Amino acid sequence: MTIAVKNPTAAPDIRTPSLVFGLVAVAALLAAPFAFYPVFLMNILCFALFACAFNLLIGYVGLLSFGHAAFFGGAAYFTAHAVKEWGWEPLTGILLGVAGAAGIGLVVGFLAIRRQGIYFSMITLALGQMFAFICLQVPFTHGEDGIQGVPRGRMLGIFDLSEPLTMYYVTLAIFLFGFFAIWRIVNSPFGNILKAIRENENRAVSLGYRVDRYKLGAFVMSAALAGLAGGTKAIIFQFATLTDVQWQMSGEVILMTLLGGIGTMVGPVVGAGLVVTLQHYLAASDFPVTVLIGVIFVICVLVFRKGIVGEILALLNRPSKKV
Protein backbone atom coordinates (compact mmCIF):
# COMPACT_ATOMS: atom_id res chain seq x y z
CA MET A 1 0.00 0.00 0.00
CA THR A 2 1.11 3.52 -0.61
CA ILE A 3 0.62 6.45 1.69
CA ALA A 4 0.94 10.00 0.49
CA VAL A 5 3.92 11.50 2.25
CA LYS A 6 3.50 14.99 3.57
CA ASN A 7 6.07 17.43 2.32
CA PRO A 8 8.49 17.73 5.24
CA THR A 9 9.31 21.32 4.30
CA ALA A 10 5.66 22.30 4.78
CA ALA A 11 5.99 22.28 8.57
CA PRO A 12 8.00 25.48 9.21
CA ASP A 13 5.52 27.54 7.17
CA ILE A 14 3.38 28.11 10.25
CA ARG A 15 6.21 29.94 11.99
CA THR A 16 6.18 33.20 10.06
CA PRO A 17 2.43 33.85 10.58
CA SER A 18 2.76 32.91 14.29
CA LEU A 19 5.62 35.35 14.70
CA VAL A 20 3.69 38.13 12.93
CA PHE A 21 0.62 37.36 15.02
CA GLY A 22 2.72 37.40 18.20
CA LEU A 23 4.28 40.77 17.39
CA VAL A 24 0.90 42.31 16.55
CA ALA A 25 -0.54 40.94 19.81
CA VAL A 26 2.33 42.34 21.89
CA ALA A 27 1.99 45.73 20.16
CA ALA A 28 -1.75 45.71 20.87
CA LEU A 29 -1.11 44.87 24.53
CA LEU A 30 1.41 47.71 24.79
CA ALA A 31 -1.11 50.19 23.37
CA ALA A 32 -4.19 48.78 25.15
CA PRO A 33 -4.10 50.89 28.38
CA PHE A 34 -4.63 54.02 26.28
CA ALA A 35 -7.92 52.63 25.01
CA PHE A 36 -9.19 50.61 27.99
CA TYR A 37 -9.33 50.87 31.76
CA PRO A 38 -5.92 49.52 32.94
CA VAL A 39 -7.27 47.63 35.98
CA PHE A 40 -9.70 45.78 33.70
CA LEU A 41 -6.82 44.85 31.39
CA MET A 42 -4.64 43.75 34.30
CA ASN A 43 -7.47 41.58 35.56
CA ILE A 44 -7.61 39.91 32.14
CA LEU A 45 -3.83 39.41 32.09
CA CYS A 46 -3.86 37.77 35.53
CA PHE A 47 -6.63 35.37 34.62
CA ALA A 48 -5.06 34.74 31.21
CA LEU A 49 -1.82 33.69 32.90
CA PHE A 50 -3.77 31.57 35.40
CA ALA A 51 -5.61 29.85 32.55
CA CYS A 52 -2.38 29.29 30.61
CA ALA A 53 -0.82 27.69 33.70
CA PHE A 54 -3.88 25.47 34.08
CA ASN A 55 -3.74 24.60 30.39
CA LEU A 56 -0.15 23.41 30.77
CA LEU A 57 -1.58 20.55 32.81
CA ILE A 58 -4.84 19.74 31.03
CA GLY A 59 -3.66 20.53 27.50
CA TYR A 60 -0.19 19.03 27.48
CA VAL A 61 -0.28 16.33 30.16
CA GLY A 62 -4.00 15.51 30.05
CA LEU A 63 -4.53 16.05 33.79
CA LEU A 64 -7.73 17.86 34.83
CA SER A 65 -7.01 19.60 38.12
CA PHE A 66 -10.03 20.80 40.05
CA GLY A 67 -7.99 22.47 42.77
CA HIS A 68 -6.02 25.15 40.99
CA ALA A 69 -7.65 27.92 43.03
CA ALA A 70 -5.45 26.79 45.95
CA PHE A 71 -2.32 27.82 44.03
CA PHE A 72 -3.79 31.03 42.65
CA GLY A 73 -5.46 32.17 45.86
CA GLY A 74 -2.77 30.74 48.12
CA ALA A 75 -0.09 32.74 46.34
CA ALA A 76 -2.26 35.86 46.66
CA TYR A 77 -2.33 35.39 50.45
CA PHE A 78 1.42 34.80 50.71
CA THR A 79 2.25 37.83 48.58
CA ALA A 80 -0.26 40.09 50.32
CA HIS A 81 0.98 39.05 53.77
CA ALA A 82 4.66 39.46 52.92
CA VAL A 83 4.16 42.89 51.37
CA LYS A 84 1.71 44.26 53.94
CA GLU A 85 2.93 42.75 57.22
CA TRP A 86 6.62 42.26 56.55
CA GLY A 87 7.04 45.28 54.27
CA TRP A 88 8.60 43.23 51.46
CA GLU A 89 9.34 44.73 48.08
CA PRO A 90 6.50 43.70 45.68
CA LEU A 91 8.48 41.52 43.28
CA THR A 92 10.03 39.55 46.15
CA GLY A 93 6.52 39.25 47.58
CA ILE A 94 5.25 37.83 44.29
CA LEU A 95 8.18 35.40 44.17
CA LEU A 96 7.28 34.22 47.67
CA GLY A 97 3.76 33.61 46.36
CA VAL A 98 5.21 31.59 43.49
CA ALA A 99 7.36 29.52 45.87
CA GLY A 100 4.39 28.97 48.19
CA ALA A 101 2.16 27.87 45.32
CA ALA A 102 4.89 25.51 44.10
CA GLY A 103 5.15 24.07 47.61
CA ILE A 104 1.40 23.45 47.87
CA GLY A 105 1.52 22.09 44.30
CA LEU A 106 4.20 19.61 45.33
CA VAL A 107 2.04 18.25 48.15
CA VAL A 108 -1.24 18.19 46.18
CA GLY A 109 0.46 16.81 43.08
CA PHE A 110 2.32 14.14 45.02
CA LEU A 111 -0.95 12.84 46.45
CA ALA A 112 -3.04 13.25 43.29
CA ILE A 113 -0.87 11.91 40.45
CA ARG A 114 -1.06 8.39 41.84
CA ARG A 115 -4.63 8.27 40.53
CA GLN A 116 -5.91 8.76 37.01
CA GLY A 117 -8.85 10.39 35.27
CA ILE A 118 -11.78 11.42 37.43
CA TYR A 119 -10.05 10.16 40.60
CA PHE A 120 -7.19 12.54 40.01
CA SER A 121 -9.66 15.41 39.62
CA MET A 122 -11.58 14.43 42.77
CA ILE A 123 -8.40 14.33 44.86
CA THR A 124 -7.33 17.76 43.62
CA LEU A 125 -10.83 19.07 44.40
CA ALA A 126 -10.77 17.61 47.91
CA LEU A 127 -7.29 18.96 48.68
CA GLY A 128 -8.24 22.34 47.20
CA GLN A 129 -11.28 22.49 49.48
CA MET A 130 -9.13 21.50 52.43
CA PHE A 131 -6.78 24.34 51.62
CA ALA A 132 -9.69 26.80 51.33
CA PHE A 133 -10.85 25.66 54.77
CA ILE A 134 -7.38 26.23 56.22
CA CYS A 135 -7.42 29.73 54.70
CA LEU A 136 -10.73 30.41 56.44
CA GLN A 137 -9.38 29.25 59.81
CA VAL A 138 -5.78 30.44 60.15
CA PRO A 139 -5.35 33.94 61.61
CA PHE A 140 -2.98 35.45 59.03
CA THR A 141 -5.60 35.40 56.25
CA HIS A 142 -8.09 37.33 58.42
CA GLY A 143 -10.92 34.93 57.60
CA GLU A 144 -13.90 36.47 55.83
CA ASP A 145 -12.25 39.90 55.71
CA GLY A 146 -9.20 38.80 53.80
CA ILE A 147 -5.99 40.81 53.70
CA GLN A 148 -6.97 44.34 52.74
CA GLY A 149 -4.99 47.47 51.93
CA VAL A 150 -1.87 45.84 50.56
CA PRO A 151 0.48 48.63 49.46
CA ARG A 152 1.63 48.40 45.84
CA GLY A 153 4.97 49.96 46.72
CA ARG A 154 7.98 50.43 44.50
CA MET A 155 9.10 47.42 42.53
CA LEU A 156 12.85 46.87 42.95
CA GLY A 157 12.82 50.34 44.51
CA ILE A 158 12.50 51.88 41.03
CA PHE A 159 9.03 51.43 39.55
CA ASP A 160 6.25 53.17 41.43
CA LEU A 161 3.40 50.70 41.12
CA SER A 162 0.81 53.14 42.41
CA GLU A 163 1.01 54.65 38.91
CA PRO A 164 -1.64 52.70 36.94
CA LEU A 165 0.42 52.65 33.73
CA THR A 166 3.55 51.41 35.50
CA MET A 167 1.50 48.73 37.23
CA TYR A 168 0.05 47.75 33.87
CA TYR A 169 3.40 47.40 32.13
CA VAL A 170 4.84 45.42 35.04
CA THR A 171 1.79 43.13 34.88
CA LEU A 172 2.23 42.79 31.12
CA ALA A 173 5.90 41.91 31.58
CA ILE A 174 5.00 39.27 34.18
CA PHE A 175 2.29 37.87 31.91
CA LEU A 176 4.63 37.70 28.92
CA PHE A 177 7.31 36.05 31.07
CA GLY A 178 4.80 33.43 32.25
CA PHE A 179 3.40 32.88 28.77
CA PHE A 180 6.83 32.33 27.26
CA ALA A 181 7.88 30.12 30.16
CA ILE A 182 4.91 27.88 29.36
CA TRP A 183 5.70 28.02 25.65
CA ARG A 184 9.28 27.02 26.42
CA ILE A 185 8.23 24.14 28.70
CA VAL A 186 5.80 22.82 26.08
CA ASN A 187 8.44 23.02 23.33
CA SER A 188 11.32 21.55 25.30
CA PRO A 189 12.77 18.05 25.57
CA PHE A 190 10.74 17.73 28.79
CA GLY A 191 7.58 18.89 27.01
CA ASN A 192 8.21 16.26 24.37
CA ILE A 193 8.12 13.53 27.01
CA LEU A 194 4.94 15.05 28.51
CA LYS A 195 3.26 14.76 25.11
CA ALA A 196 4.44 11.18 24.79
CA ILE A 197 2.99 10.35 28.22
CA ARG A 198 -0.33 11.95 27.24
CA GLU A 199 -0.35 9.97 23.99
CA ASN A 200 0.44 6.58 25.50
CA GLU A 201 1.39 6.38 29.14
CA ASN A 202 2.09 2.63 29.27
CA ARG A 203 4.41 2.89 26.31
CA ALA A 204 6.30 5.73 27.99
CA VAL A 205 6.67 3.50 31.08
CA SER A 206 7.90 0.61 28.97
CA LEU A 207 10.55 2.93 27.51
CA GLY A 208 11.84 3.46 31.03
CA TYR A 209 10.29 6.83 31.82
CA ARG A 210 9.27 7.36 35.45
CA VAL A 211 6.05 9.01 34.35
CA ASP A 212 4.94 10.01 37.85
CA ARG A 213 7.96 12.26 38.19
CA TYR A 214 7.24 13.94 34.87
CA LYS A 215 3.63 14.48 35.84
CA LEU A 216 4.62 15.82 39.24
CA GLY A 217 7.16 18.15 37.62
CA ALA A 218 4.51 19.52 35.28
CA PHE A 219 2.06 19.82 38.16
CA VAL A 220 4.48 21.88 40.26
CA MET A 221 5.34 24.10 37.27
CA SER A 222 1.65 24.68 36.60
CA ALA A 223 1.03 25.47 40.28
CA ALA A 224 3.99 27.87 40.41
CA LEU A 225 2.78 29.75 37.32
CA ALA A 226 -0.76 29.89 38.71
CA GLY A 227 0.87 31.34 41.82
CA LEU A 228 2.65 33.94 39.70
CA ALA A 229 -0.76 35.06 38.44
CA GLY A 230 -2.30 35.03 41.94
CA GLY A 231 0.57 36.93 43.58
CA THR A 232 0.49 39.58 40.87
CA LYS A 233 -3.28 39.93 41.28
CA ALA A 234 -2.85 40.57 45.02
CA ILE A 235 -0.50 43.49 44.25
CA ILE A 236 -2.77 44.93 41.54
CA PHE A 237 -6.00 44.81 43.54
CA GLN A 238 -4.21 45.34 46.86
CA PHE A 239 -6.07 42.54 48.60
CA ALA A 240 -6.28 38.77 48.97
CA THR A 241 -9.58 37.15 49.86
CA LEU A 242 -11.29 33.78 50.12
CA THR A 243 -12.86 34.25 46.66
CA ASP A 244 -9.56 33.30 45.02
CA VAL A 245 -9.10 30.00 46.90
CA GLN A 246 -12.61 28.65 46.61
CA TRP A 247 -13.70 25.91 44.25
CA GLN A 248 -15.68 28.35 42.11
CA MET A 249 -12.34 29.85 41.08
CA SER A 250 -11.07 26.40 40.06
CA GLY A 251 -14.24 25.99 38.01
CA GLU A 252 -13.84 29.38 36.40
CA VAL A 253 -10.33 28.65 35.16
CA ILE A 254 -11.52 25.34 33.68
CA LEU A 255 -14.30 27.23 31.89
CA MET A 256 -11.92 29.86 30.53
CA THR A 257 -9.52 27.23 29.20
CA LEU A 258 -12.32 25.14 27.72
CA LEU A 259 -13.92 28.13 25.99
CA GLY A 260 -10.66 29.33 24.52
CA GLY A 261 -9.34 25.93 23.50
CA ILE A 262 -7.55 23.26 25.52
CA GLY A 263 -4.04 22.47 24.33
CA THR A 264 -3.58 25.67 22.33
CA MET A 265 -1.18 28.39 23.45
CA VAL A 266 -3.51 31.33 22.80
CA GLY A 267 -6.83 29.66 23.68
CA PRO A 268 -6.71 30.21 27.47
CA VAL A 269 -5.86 33.89 26.89
CA VAL A 270 -8.90 34.31 24.64
CA GLY A 271 -11.12 32.38 27.05
CA ALA A 272 -9.96 34.43 30.04
CA GLY A 273 -10.46 37.65 28.07
CA LEU A 274 -14.00 36.64 27.15
CA VAL A 275 -15.09 35.59 30.63
CA VAL A 276 -13.52 38.59 32.40
CA THR A 277 -15.00 40.99 29.83
CA LEU A 278 -18.47 39.53 30.31
CA GLN A 279 -18.14 39.76 34.08
CA HIS A 280 -16.90 43.32 33.77
CA TYR A 281 -19.68 44.64 31.55
CA LEU A 282 -22.48 42.67 33.15
CA ALA A 283 -21.42 43.57 36.70
CA ALA A 284 -23.30 46.87 36.45
CA SER A 285 -26.44 45.40 34.88
CA ASP A 286 -29.12 43.33 36.59
CA PHE A 287 -28.53 40.40 34.26
CA PRO A 288 -26.95 37.51 36.21
CA VAL A 289 -23.56 36.86 34.60
CA THR A 290 -23.47 33.22 35.70
CA VAL A 291 -26.55 32.48 33.60
CA LEU A 292 -24.97 33.88 30.47
CA ILE A 293 -21.66 32.11 31.11
CA GLY A 294 -23.58 28.90 31.72
CA VAL A 295 -25.35 29.25 28.37
CA ILE A 296 -22.05 29.95 26.60
CA PHE A 297 -20.57 26.89 28.27
CA VAL A 298 -23.44 24.70 27.03
CA ILE A 299 -23.07 26.08 23.50
CA CYS A 300 -19.33 25.45 23.67
CA VAL A 301 -19.79 21.82 24.66
CA LEU A 302 -22.50 21.25 22.03
CA VAL A 303 -21.14 23.18 19.06
CA PHE A 304 -17.47 24.02 19.33
CA ARG A 305 -15.83 21.44 21.51
CA LYS A 306 -12.28 22.39 20.64
CA GLY A 307 -12.89 25.89 22.00
CA ILE A 308 -12.74 29.13 20.06
CA VAL A 309 -9.05 29.01 19.17
CA GLY A 310 -9.12 25.23 18.78
CA GLU A 311 -11.88 25.44 16.17
CA ILE A 312 -10.13 28.24 14.29
CA LEU A 313 -6.89 26.25 14.18
CA ALA A 314 -8.79 23.17 13.00
CA LEU A 315 -10.34 25.22 10.18
CA LEU A 316 -6.95 26.60 9.16
CA ASN A 317 -5.32 23.18 9.19
CA ARG A 318 -8.05 21.37 7.31
CA PRO A 319 -6.86 21.98 3.72
CA SER A 320 -3.26 20.94 4.42
CA LYS A 321 -4.37 17.62 5.88
CA LYS A 322 -5.72 16.45 2.53
CA VAL A 323 -2.32 16.73 0.84
Added chain:
Amino acid sequence: MTAHAQPILSARGLTMEFRGFAAVKNVTLNVQEGTIHALIGPNGAGKTTVFNLLTKFLTPTRGEITFRGDTITKMAPAEVARLGLVRSFQISAVFPHLTVLDNVRVALQRPSGLATQFWRSSKTLAGLDARAHELIDAVNLSTYAHLPAVELSYGRKRALEIATTLALDPAMLLLDEPMAGMGHEDIGRVSDLIRRIAKDRTVLMVEHNLNVVADLCDRVTVLARGEILAEGTYDEVSQNPAVREAYMGSEHE
Protein backbone atom coordinates in the same frame (compact mmCIF):
# COMPACT_ATOMS: atom_id res chain seq x y z
CA MET B 1 22.38 -22.59 20.68
CA THR B 2 24.04 -22.22 24.04
CA ALA B 3 21.77 -24.55 25.93
CA HIS B 4 23.79 -24.67 29.14
CA ALA B 5 24.37 -20.96 29.60
CA GLN B 6 22.86 -19.04 32.51
CA PRO B 7 19.28 -18.02 31.76
CA ILE B 8 19.02 -14.26 31.11
CA LEU B 9 15.47 -14.18 32.44
CA SER B 10 14.15 -16.64 34.93
CA ALA B 11 10.84 -16.95 36.76
CA ARG B 12 10.28 -19.41 39.57
CA GLY B 13 6.93 -20.42 41.00
CA LEU B 14 5.11 -17.45 39.50
CA THR B 15 1.50 -17.25 40.66
CA MET B 16 -0.99 -14.49 40.01
CA GLU B 17 -4.37 -14.50 41.69
CA PHE B 18 -7.17 -12.09 40.85
CA ARG B 19 -9.68 -12.18 43.72
CA GLY B 20 -9.03 -15.82 44.36
CA PHE B 21 -8.91 -16.84 40.70
CA ALA B 22 -5.43 -18.02 39.78
CA ALA B 23 -4.76 -16.72 36.27
CA VAL B 24 -1.20 -18.01 36.45
CA LYS B 25 -0.26 -20.98 38.61
CA ASN B 26 3.26 -21.88 39.66
CA VAL B 27 4.93 -20.99 36.37
CA THR B 28 8.65 -21.62 36.15
CA LEU B 29 10.30 -20.33 33.02
CA ASN B 30 13.92 -19.93 31.97
CA VAL B 31 14.89 -17.99 28.89
CA GLN B 32 18.44 -18.62 27.66
CA GLU B 33 20.51 -15.72 26.48
CA GLY B 34 20.57 -15.25 22.71
CA THR B 35 17.54 -17.38 21.92
CA ILE B 36 14.12 -16.63 20.48
CA HIS B 37 11.73 -18.15 22.95
CA ALA B 38 8.00 -18.47 22.30
CA LEU B 39 5.18 -18.61 24.78
CA ILE B 40 2.14 -20.23 23.21
CA GLY B 41 -1.17 -21.61 24.38
CA PRO B 42 -4.88 -21.50 23.76
CA ASN B 43 -6.95 -18.39 24.49
CA GLY B 44 -7.14 -17.53 28.16
CA ALA B 45 -4.08 -19.60 29.01
CA GLY B 46 -2.52 -16.63 30.83
CA LYS B 47 0.17 -15.69 28.31
CA THR B 48 -0.41 -11.97 28.52
CA THR B 49 -0.61 -12.17 32.32
CA VAL B 50 2.78 -13.90 32.39
CA PHE B 51 4.07 -11.13 30.15
CA ASN B 52 2.72 -8.42 32.41
CA LEU B 53 4.28 -10.19 35.38
CA LEU B 54 7.69 -10.49 33.74
CA THR B 55 7.74 -6.79 32.80
CA LYS B 56 6.31 -5.78 36.18
CA PHE B 57 3.12 -4.24 34.84
CA LEU B 58 1.63 -6.70 37.35
CA THR B 59 3.14 -7.83 40.62
CA PRO B 60 2.92 -11.59 41.25
CA THR B 61 1.04 -12.94 44.25
CA ARG B 62 3.86 -15.44 44.72
CA GLY B 63 7.09 -16.30 42.99
CA GLU B 64 10.35 -14.71 42.02
CA ILE B 65 11.74 -13.20 38.83
CA THR B 66 15.39 -12.59 38.07
CA PHE B 67 16.87 -10.78 35.10
CA ARG B 68 20.62 -11.18 34.49
CA GLY B 69 20.98 -12.37 38.06
CA ASP B 70 19.13 -9.40 39.63
CA THR B 71 15.86 -10.00 41.43
CA ILE B 72 13.24 -7.79 39.82
CA THR B 73 10.14 -9.20 41.54
CA LYS B 74 9.31 -5.94 43.35
CA MET B 75 10.59 -3.42 40.83
CA ALA B 76 8.56 -0.72 39.07
CA PRO B 77 8.03 -1.27 35.32
CA ALA B 78 10.08 1.79 34.32
CA GLU B 79 13.05 0.46 36.34
CA VAL B 80 12.88 -2.92 34.63
CA ALA B 81 12.96 -1.16 31.27
CA ARG B 82 16.04 0.73 32.40
CA LEU B 83 17.78 -2.58 33.13
CA GLY B 84 17.33 -3.57 29.49
CA LEU B 85 14.19 -5.70 29.59
CA VAL B 86 11.81 -3.91 27.22
CA ARG B 87 8.37 -5.02 26.14
CA SER B 88 5.91 -4.38 23.36
CA PHE B 89 2.13 -4.49 23.73
CA GLN B 90 -0.60 -6.56 22.10
CA ILE B 91 -2.27 -3.37 20.95
CA SER B 92 0.25 -1.52 18.89
CA ALA B 93 2.14 0.77 21.22
CA VAL B 94 3.09 3.90 19.38
CA PHE B 95 2.56 7.56 20.18
CA PRO B 96 -0.18 8.02 17.56
CA HIS B 97 -0.01 11.77 16.93
CA LEU B 98 3.77 12.05 16.96
CA THR B 99 5.61 11.50 13.70
CA VAL B 100 7.58 8.32 13.10
CA LEU B 101 10.78 10.28 13.72
CA ASP B 102 9.45 11.76 16.98
CA ASN B 103 8.33 8.33 18.18
CA VAL B 104 11.86 7.02 17.91
CA ARG B 105 13.37 10.21 19.32
CA VAL B 106 11.24 9.93 22.47
CA ALA B 107 12.91 6.60 23.13
CA LEU B 108 16.37 8.05 22.46
CA GLN B 109 15.83 11.07 24.74
CA ARG B 110 16.23 9.27 28.06
CA PRO B 111 19.44 7.36 27.34
CA SER B 112 20.93 10.59 25.92
CA GLY B 113 19.99 12.59 29.02
CA LEU B 114 17.71 14.93 27.05
CA ALA B 115 14.43 14.20 28.76
CA THR B 116 14.13 16.52 31.76
CA GLN B 117 15.35 19.85 30.38
CA PHE B 118 12.28 22.07 30.41
CA TRP B 119 14.24 25.27 29.87
CA ARG B 120 15.87 24.29 26.58
CA SER B 121 14.46 24.36 23.09
CA SER B 122 13.31 21.07 21.65
CA LYS B 123 15.63 21.93 18.76
CA THR B 124 18.40 20.45 20.93
CA LEU B 125 16.87 17.09 20.05
CA ALA B 126 18.05 17.46 16.46
CA GLY B 127 21.27 15.82 17.64
CA LEU B 128 19.32 12.57 17.97
CA ASP B 129 18.05 12.67 14.39
CA ALA B 130 20.96 10.76 12.84
CA ARG B 131 20.57 7.81 15.19
CA ALA B 132 16.77 7.94 14.86
CA HIS B 133 16.98 7.82 11.07
CA GLU B 134 19.36 4.85 11.30
CA LEU B 135 16.80 2.95 13.38
CA ILE B 136 13.96 3.96 11.06
CA ASP B 137 16.00 2.81 8.06
CA ALA B 138 16.65 -0.52 9.78
CA VAL B 139 12.91 -1.25 9.81
CA ASN B 140 12.37 0.16 6.29
CA LEU B 141 10.27 3.12 7.35
CA SER B 142 12.45 5.96 5.99
CA THR B 143 9.76 7.00 3.50
CA TYR B 144 7.34 7.63 6.33
CA ALA B 145 9.67 9.38 8.78
CA HIS B 146 7.58 12.57 8.83
CA LEU B 147 4.17 10.92 8.88
CA PRO B 148 2.14 10.74 12.12
CA ALA B 149 2.30 7.18 13.44
CA VAL B 150 -1.49 6.90 13.41
CA GLU B 151 -1.47 6.95 9.60
CA LEU B 152 0.79 3.89 9.25
CA SER B 153 -0.56 0.46 8.35
CA TYR B 154 -0.76 -2.07 11.17
CA GLY B 155 2.42 -3.89 10.15
CA ARG B 156 4.35 -0.67 9.84
CA LYS B 157 3.15 0.43 13.28
CA ARG B 158 4.64 -2.77 14.60
CA ALA B 159 7.86 -2.08 12.75
CA LEU B 160 7.91 1.40 14.26
CA GLU B 161 7.34 -0.06 17.68
CA ILE B 162 10.31 -2.34 17.21
CA ALA B 163 12.48 0.56 16.01
CA THR B 164 11.44 2.51 19.11
CA THR B 165 12.25 -0.44 21.35
CA LEU B 166 15.62 -0.96 19.67
CA ALA B 167 16.46 2.67 20.36
CA LEU B 168 16.95 1.61 23.98
CA ASP B 169 19.41 -1.07 22.85
CA PRO B 170 17.80 -3.58 25.22
CA ALA B 171 19.42 -6.86 26.11
CA MET B 172 16.07 -8.57 25.91
CA LEU B 173 12.81 -7.88 24.09
CA LEU B 174 9.40 -9.17 25.07
CA LEU B 175 7.01 -9.06 22.14
CA ASP B 176 3.32 -9.56 22.89
CA GLU B 177 1.74 -11.10 19.76
CA PRO B 178 3.86 -9.22 17.24
CA MET B 179 1.90 -10.71 14.31
CA ALA B 180 -1.62 -10.31 15.67
CA GLY B 181 -4.01 -8.98 13.03
CA MET B 182 -1.35 -8.82 10.38
CA GLY B 183 -1.58 -9.58 6.68
CA HIS B 184 0.74 -12.00 4.84
CA GLU B 185 3.05 -9.35 3.49
CA ASP B 186 3.53 -7.81 6.92
CA ILE B 187 4.14 -11.15 8.65
CA GLY B 188 7.07 -11.88 6.37
CA ARG B 189 8.52 -8.45 6.92
CA VAL B 190 8.21 -8.52 10.71
CA SER B 191 9.55 -12.11 10.89
CA ASP B 192 12.66 -11.04 9.03
CA LEU B 193 12.99 -8.08 11.34
CA ILE B 194 12.73 -10.18 14.49
CA ARG B 195 15.28 -12.64 13.14
CA ARG B 196 17.62 -9.77 12.40
CA ILE B 197 17.34 -8.11 15.81
CA ALA B 198 17.64 -11.42 17.64
CA LYS B 199 21.18 -11.87 16.31
CA ASP B 200 22.60 -10.11 19.34
CA ARG B 201 19.65 -10.09 21.72
CA THR B 202 17.24 -12.37 23.48
CA VAL B 203 13.60 -12.40 22.43
CA LEU B 204 10.61 -13.79 24.27
CA MET B 205 7.39 -13.63 22.29
CA VAL B 206 3.78 -14.56 22.75
CA GLU B 207 2.45 -15.68 19.39
CA HIS B 208 -0.67 -17.36 18.07
CA ASN B 209 0.57 -17.97 14.57
CA LEU B 210 2.22 -21.39 14.90
CA ASN B 211 3.88 -21.18 11.49
CA VAL B 212 5.72 -18.12 12.70
CA VAL B 213 6.68 -19.90 15.92
CA ALA B 214 7.94 -22.96 14.04
CA ASP B 215 9.89 -20.75 11.70
CA LEU B 216 11.44 -18.33 14.18
CA CYS B 217 11.73 -19.78 17.64
CA ASP B 218 14.48 -21.87 19.22
CA ARG B 219 12.38 -22.87 22.19
CA VAL B 220 8.70 -23.05 22.92
CA THR B 221 6.83 -23.04 26.21
CA VAL B 222 3.19 -24.09 26.14
CA LEU B 223 0.83 -22.59 28.66
CA ALA B 224 -2.71 -23.85 29.36
CA ARG B 225 -5.09 -22.76 32.10
CA GLY B 226 -2.35 -20.75 33.74
CA GLU B 227 0.07 -23.67 34.01
CA ILE B 228 3.02 -24.84 31.98
CA LEU B 229 2.06 -27.83 29.88
CA ALA B 230 5.26 -28.51 27.98
CA GLU B 231 8.55 -27.01 26.96
CA GLY B 232 11.00 -27.85 24.22
CA THR B 233 11.70 -27.24 20.57
CA TYR B 234 8.71 -26.67 18.33
CA ASP B 235 8.88 -30.24 17.01
CA GLU B 236 9.01 -31.66 20.51
CA VAL B 237 6.03 -29.76 21.85
CA SER B 238 3.95 -30.20 18.72
CA GLN B 239 4.25 -33.98 19.15
CA ASN B 240 3.24 -33.78 22.80
CA PRO B 241 -0.22 -35.37 23.29
CA ALA B 242 -1.12 -33.04 26.18
CA VAL B 243 -0.41 -30.03 24.00
CA ARG B 244 -2.49 -31.43 21.14
CA GLU B 245 -5.36 -32.07 23.49
CA ALA B 246 -5.18 -28.56 24.98
CA TYR B 247 -5.37 -27.02 21.54
CA MET B 248 -8.06 -29.37 20.26
CA GLY B 249 -10.07 -28.96 23.44
CA SER B 250 -10.01 -25.21 23.20
CA GLU B 251 -11.28 -25.30 19.65
CA HIS B 252 -14.50 -26.95 20.76
CA GLU B 253 -15.25 -24.13 23.16
